[in-house]
Amino acid sequence: MRCFSCDNLSIKPVCDDCIKDFLTPEMIKKEVGNLEVISFFDYYLTVEFIKSKYTTSGYRVYKFLAQKFIAPFIRAYLEGIKSTPLYLIGVDEDISRGYSNVAQMVHFGSLKSDVKALHNVLRAKNRVKYAGESLEFRLNNPRNFIYKGPKGIDAILIDDTVTTGTTLEQAHRVLKESGVNVHFALTLANAKEGMDY
């Protein structure tokens, strides 16, 4: 196959040169309410990978990113806390494009560890586009999340990007109401507020 980024022949979806050039984890931290959000990359340096979710390539790109970065991070975290069971919950696994990039992150991020993938349990009733909108707009147009998963569990929240953190904060609130203890949220990218994504 070819590298998603440079189009050179590569066995992996992203070649080693492109991994080295574009995918060095920075582990950016952000506080949203009382939720810690940890992101692997700066959004602007990895935008072509993040935006692959709008294309069919995203299916293999997100699988690759989850296996390469999310799964090892979760395994290391689990070793440190030794408190299982721990679940991965994706923020609104929307399959309207034929697959969900968030579901890819949850599924492949949970492989080879004791963490359990909980699919499709946290859905947004309101899918209004936040791209390029202000914090005020985001607050005035809440996602209205519904949680249908097990109560009283420990979990890590998974999404592709954090911008203002409004979405994750809303998701966190709904989970807390169901007695879900969210250890932190994990996203691939961190984008500065107010930017278009």
Ligand SMILES: [Zn+2]
């Ligand atoms: Zn490449």
